[in-house]
Amino acid sequence: MIIYYAILVAVILGVAWLATSVRIIRQFERGVVYRFGRVRPAVRGPGLALLLPVADRLEKVNLQIITMPVPAQDGITRDNVTVRVDAVVYFNVVDPMRVAVDVQDYMAAIGQVAQTSLRSIIGKSELDDLLSNREQLNQGLELMLDSPALGWGVHIDRVEIKDVALPESMKRSIARQAEAERERRARVITADGELQASAKLSQAAETMALHPAALELRLLQTVVEVAAEKNSTLVLPFPVELLKFLERSARSPAEAEVAPAGTDDAAAIAQALQIPQARQAGQTAPVGGRAIR
16 A cells, blocks of 8 residues: 555656656747756757756747737828828747847837837828838838847838828818819810810811812711701701802803902902993993092
8 A cells, every 4th residue: 555655656746747847849939948047058949848847947939920010109290291100010039049038028129119110200201201102111110120129039021001190181181182183184185185186177177178079078978977866857067168169160261250369259240240341431430449440
């Protein structure tokens, strides 16, 4: 019976020793061992780690990428606009020994540096840069964070500005500016279209002046387009040039020679035909407001 109790006590002590001296380190962790308060130079890798029951103490360090949101910071940009900007920082531990020994709380340290760097970036940038040129600002913010973090054994993977909150008055000003810019573009496009249309119309007028038959073809095309609408009323435009052409064709050669240039009125033609008869009779014929004998 005594032997049985002795064996039982030995087993219990063995289990207690294993419980205090054996640790399991996961794949994404590294172990830093302190022996009587002094750190051991070797960093324990993943797997089983054997420790001295009383002398050793194990501290595990996570090597995974940590996502830390940076609280929104109020600041004034270089062009005197009050904004509220928040960001997010992605980082991971690259030197477990430094993180465990050199920094008391590396998470809080990274958070404080991120807030101060974000305020500094806001003061150095203009509002247009915060709204449209965020990639360059993210790189600058990453460099500002990475400089002190490397000394702590931490690597800054990336930094991104999440949101830029503007006052309501500034939002209205930006909206008015965008509206004015759109209106300016619309006016320029309309003016450009009018210029191109006037150039094409001028070319068409020159072509019709050289070739009168083109005007007839255009008239027939207009008739076809109007007839396609299936309206009960058909309005047919009749060009004045066609009337002048028909009038000149109806004149005799003698009348065409006597008729003054540029006059298409029938009264003017009759007056021009009466001038020689008035001269033969010795009468005065009014031409241009004067009497001619």
